[in-house]
Amino acid sequence: MPIKSYLAHSHKGKKAELVNALSTIGQCEVMPAENKDVVIVVTDTEDQIEEEILKKKLDTLESLKFLAMVSGFNAPQND
Amino acid sequence: MYTSLANRRSFIKKMAMLSAMTAAATMFPGILFAEEQEEGLPKNADLDWKKAPCRFCGVGCGVLIGVENGKAVAVKGDPKSSVNKGLCCVKGYHSVIAMYGKDRLTKPLVKKNGQYVETSMKEALDLIASKMKETIKDHGKDAVSIYGSGQWTIPDGYVASKFFKGCIGTNNVEANARLCMATAVTGFLTSFGLDEPMGCYEDIDYADVFVLWGNNMAEMHPVLFSRLLDQRLKRGVKIIDFATRTTRTSMAADKSILFLPQTDLAVANAICYEIIKNGWVNRSFVERHCNFSKGLTNMGYGLKDNYKFKDKPEKIDFNAYKDFLEDYTPEKVEKISGVSVKDIKYMAAYYGDPNKKVMSFWCMGPNQHTRGTWMNNLIYNIHLLTGKISAPGNSPFSLTGQPSACGTVREVGTLTHKLPHGVVMNKKDREFAAKIWNVPVENIDPKPTYHTVEMFRALDRGDIRFMWIQVTNPMVTMPKLKRYRDGAKKEGRFIVVSDIYPTPTTDIADVILPSAMWIEREGMYGNSERRTQYFEQMVNPPGEAMSDTWQLIEVAKRMGYEKQFHYKEETHIEEIYNEYRKHHVGKKHNMAPLEVLKSQPGVLWPYVDGKSTKWRFNAKYDPACTNGKDFHFYGKSDGRAIIWQRPYEPAAESPDTEYPYWLCTGRVVEHWHTGSMTRRIPVLHKAMPHAYVEVNPEDAKRMHIQTGDKVKLTTRRGEIILPASVNQRGIPAPMQVFVPFFDENMLINEITLDSFCPISKEPDYKKCAVKVEKV
Ligand code: SF4
Numbered sequence: 093m094p095i096k097s098y099l100a101h102s103h104k105g106k107k108a109e110l111v112n113a114l115s116t117i118g119q120c121e122v123m124p125a126e127n128k129d130v131v132i133v134v135t136d137t138e139d140q141i142e143e144e145i146l147k148k149k150l151d152t153l154e155s156l157k158f159l160a161m162v163s164g165f166n167a168p169q170n171d
Numbered sequence: 172m173y174t175s176l177a178n179r180r181s182f183i184k185k186m187a188m189l190s191a192m193t194a195a196a197t198m199f200p201g202i203l204f205a206e207e208q209e210e211g212l213p214k215n216a217d218l219d220w221k222k223a224p225c226r227f228c229g230v231g232c233g234v235l236i237g238v239e240n241g242k243a244v245a246v247k248g249d250p251k252s253s254v255n256k257g258l259c260c261v262k263g264y265h266s267v268i269a270m271y272g273k274d275r276l277t278k279p280l281v282k283k284n285g286q287y288v289e290t291s292m293k294e295a296l297d298l299i300a301s302k303m304k305e306t307i308k309d310h311g312k313d314a315v316s317i318y319g320s321g322q323w324t325i326p327d328g329y330v331a332s333k334f335f336k337g338c339i340g341t342n343n344v345e346a347n348a349r350l351c352m353a354t355a356v357t358g359f360l361t362s363f364g365l366d367e368p369m370g371c372y373e374d375i376d377y378a379d380v381f382v383l384w385g386n387n388m389a390e391m392h393p394v395l396f397s398r399l400l401d402q403r404l405k406r407g408v409k410i411i412d413f414a415t416r417t418t419r420t421s422m423a424a425d426k427s428i429l430f431l432p433q434t435d436l437a438v439a440n441a442i443c444y445e446i447i448k449n450g451w452v453n454r455s456f457v458e459r460h461c462n463f464s465k466g467l468t469n470m471g472y473g474l475k476d477n478y479k480f481k482d483k484p485e486k487i488d489f490n491a492y493k494d495f496l497e498d499y500t501p502e503k504v505e506k507i508s509g510v511s512v513k514d515i516k517y518m519a520a521y522y523g524d525p526n527k528k529v530m531s532f533w534c535m536g537p538n539q540h541t542r543g544t545w546m547n548n549l550i551y552n553i554h555l556l557t558g559k560i561s562a563p564g565n566s567p568f569s570l571t572g573q574p575s576a577c578g579t580v581r582e583v584g585t586l587t588h589k590l591p592h593g594v595v596m597n598k599k600d601r602e603f604a605a606k607i608w609n610v611p612v613e614n615i616d617p618k619p620t621y622h623t624v625e626m627f628r629a630l631d632r633g634d635i636r637f638m639w640i641q642v643t644n645p646m647v648t649m650p651k652l653k654r655y656r657d658g659a660k661k662e663g664r665f666i667v668v669s670d671i672y673p674t675p676t677t678d679i680a681d682v683i684l685p686s687a688m689w690i691e692r693e694g695m696y697g698n699s700e701r702r703t704q705y706f707e708q709m710v711n712p713p714g715e716a717m718s719d720t721w722q723l724i725e726v727a728k729r730m731g732y733e734k735q736f737h738y739k740e741e742t743h744i745e746e747i748y749n750e751y752r753k754h755h756v757g758k759k760h761n762m763a764p765l766e767v768l769k770s771q772p773g774v775l776w777p778y779v780d781g782k783s784t785k786w787r788f789n790a791k792y793d794p795a796c797t798n799g800k801d802f803h804f805y806g807k808s809d810g811r812a813i814i815w816q817r818p819y820e821p822a823a824e825s826p827d828t829e830y831p832y833w834l835c836t837g838r839v840v841e842h843w844h845t846g847s848m849t850r851r852i853p854v855l856h857k858a859m860p861h862a863y864v865e866v867n868p869e870d871a872k873r874m875h876i877q878t879g880d881k882v883k884l885t886t887r888r889g890e891i892i893l894p895a896s897v898n899q900r901g902i903p904a905p906m907q908v909f910v911p912f913f914d915e916n917m918l919i920n921e922i923t924l925d926s927f928c929p930i931s932k933e934p935d936y937k938k939c940a941v942k943v944e945k946v
Contacts, residue, residue: 096187121188123192126203130195134184
């Protein structure tokens with residue numbers, strides 16, 4: 093059950109578009125920076141396969157310049 | 172305590188968010204996120220947050236560790252720490268994960284018939300003690316040795332030194348800081364007579380210009396670099412990157428100036444030439460506080476066993492020094508260094524401008540250098556000539572790489588010639604140490620034995636038979652590695668390795684001891700700016716793992732030194748620290764009491780009358796100044812710092828027709844040195860999974876090399892194949908290649924050269940000649 097965080101850099105002037113696009117994806121939580129073309133994205137997926145599908149989906153977003161992973165956690169199944 | 176799965180997931184998501192915010196803050200100083208979102212992040216959750224210095228680099232960030240149910244689960248920057256002001260880099264942020272790798276060593280292992288067999292700690296320690304006794308009986312006290320590290324805590328290094336130097340009576344004590352900071356030490360000693368920077372990180376808040384000498388700060392000292400970027404945003408300061416390779420630092424700097432390897436010596440002299448020629452010398456400062464000296468030249472490079480060198484300093488006057496600099500006009504130096512006359516004058520003008528405060532930073536570039544001590548002297552020369560030293564914002568600042576290279580190796584003195592206070596060669600220093608250690612003064616041998624490279628050579632030759640290696644990985648980091656690995660494996664050698672994971676160094680061990688790491692025990696580190704930081708034990712070590720301090724104490728007691736190692740298990744760190752403080756009593760180096768260290772994120776020494784000394788040698792800030800003048804360089808008997816005449820001399824091995832490229836090695840931001848910890852942190856390992864060779868894009872085009880292609884590097888020591896990296900993270904200059912050393916599967920040190928600075932004995936990992944071929 094991977095949880096990852098990324099810094100998503102938008103193309104110039106496309107931050108709002110990027111935020112909108114990311115917000116429509118269920119597995120993504122988004123926090124845009126106030127003063128830079130950077131958006132924090134936290135992804136929460138069930139397994140590796142879902143995670144890879146999501147990653148491919150993100151890569152097709154036109155407003156996205158590049159995505160840099162910051163951290164990855166594997167949430168435990170139970171405590 | 173029960174936490175529901177949903178709660179736990181949302182907690183981890185918040186941590187992931189926080190992690191990204193922290194990384195963003197490092198990369199984009201001043202970046203803002205909506206306040207209510209920041210407030211939504213977990214403040215305390217159910218975590219118990221405790222302070223510690225970061226486990227990794229010498230910046231020494233203060234961090235807060237979140238502990239839940241006996242496990243360290245989270246890290247955040249400590250907002251109260253003046254070092255990092257709440258920031259953290261990727262390594263620091265993920266540091267606790269390094270404690271929980273699947274293959275953590277938890278039981279002692281003893282090699283029997285070529286196989287490692289689990290044994291109890293008691294049995295392993297008994298065996299070590301009996302082997303040491305036997306070796307001393309058969310081959311003499313100088314046949315046993317200990318090799319430690321700048322990741323040793325202060326108590327680790329202290330008991331090692333007391334045990335070997337004070338009790339056994341051998342100076343066979345060395346540490347891996349010889350490979351990274353020994354040159355900084357000899358630089359300080361020759362110029363000022365006392366080790367460690369005069370200034371502190373607060374200088375960053377006052378300087379107008381930062382000159383980085385061969386120092387890729389963006390990757391190696393990321394949090395400090397973000398403080399520089401922050402100052403640029405706030406005050407428009409200038410950052411000049413002076414290096415041999417284009418790095419992330421160069422890209423972020425205001426100006427990137429490239430020089431040919433080894434020619435920094437010539438450029439530094441040219442800057443001094445310009446300062447004098449343009450009348451920028453601070454005459455009253457130089458007249459009141461400096462002397463001029465020259466030393467021997469053509470010292471050689473230490474390539475042969477038992478190489479010896481002793482400098483013969485000779486006083487000169489200003490005019491002689493000025494004449495010497497005639498060989499270093501910008502026009503002449505341009506030809507040697509590849510740095511344009513314009514760029515030399517550009518740098519000199521900043522140093523010379525009386526209205527600009529300048530900070531110079533350096534780390535491995537000038538230190539891992541066959542003329543490293545000279546290079547350190549030359550940077551000090553620039554600051555001394557202009558009087559830009561020991562004052563807020565005017566600061567030559569030598570950075571360290573390891574969390575306690577300063578605190579342990581340099582201050583405790585875990586090098587062959589050193590004692591906690593002073594050197595073994597000095598009778599008074601020996602008497603002083605012997606008294607505190609409660610040993611007969613005759614025990615302390617007045618002669619230093621081997622520096623690191625020579626110590627491994629002695630192991631190969633058989634002069635050393637027993638070596639105990641703690642918290643370091645020499646079978647990845649020694650230059651010209653094969654010789655030293657083969658030597659360590661020879662018949663009749665006994666090697667003990669204390670570590671937390673299997674490494675290429677545990678592969679050569681006869682006994683492997685599992686160590687307690689960082690916050691699994693109590694201890695202190697000392698960072699680059701003379702800051703001593705305490706950490707308590709926060710979690711239990713796994714299995715039978717034990718702190719390096721206690722391992723040493725147990726063996727010392729078994730060897731009959733109960734009197735000297737009387738410490739109680741519950742209070743031994745406090746007892747040791749209090750004993751250690753006695754070595755540094757006085758205004759020049761007083762250490763803060765333990766209660767003070769416990770109460771705040773570190774304290775700078777000298778700690779005098781309840782106050783840290785931020786700028787040493789400056790009478791306004793330093794109570795140890797007693798000469799009645801504004802500055803007092805009290806490390807030298809006449810109170811004057813030395814401006815050294817040091818020429819440019821070529822590297823030990825330069826490219827030729829057979830090996831036409833320069834090979835430079837170094838680090839990457841994701842990995843801590845040899846990667847034994849950070850490669851077990853999945854996010855860091857994924858981000859940087861293996862080593863590579865950076866090739867200049869024009870060279871790559873000519874050789875039809877693309878990123879990922881296999882490239883063979885051949886030197887006179889051997890060959891290695893690595894994937895190419897073209898136009899990726901760093902870009903070497905034409906006819907140069909760069910390889911990081913963190914990857915134990917691609918050991919670049921198999922082919923590096925074991926030449927060293929004759930004064931510091933620190934190897935030069937930055938320069939040798941190599942052939943580059945596509946395979
Ligand atoms: S900069 Fe160094 S001390 Fe600070 S968090 Fe990163 S690794 Fe740790």
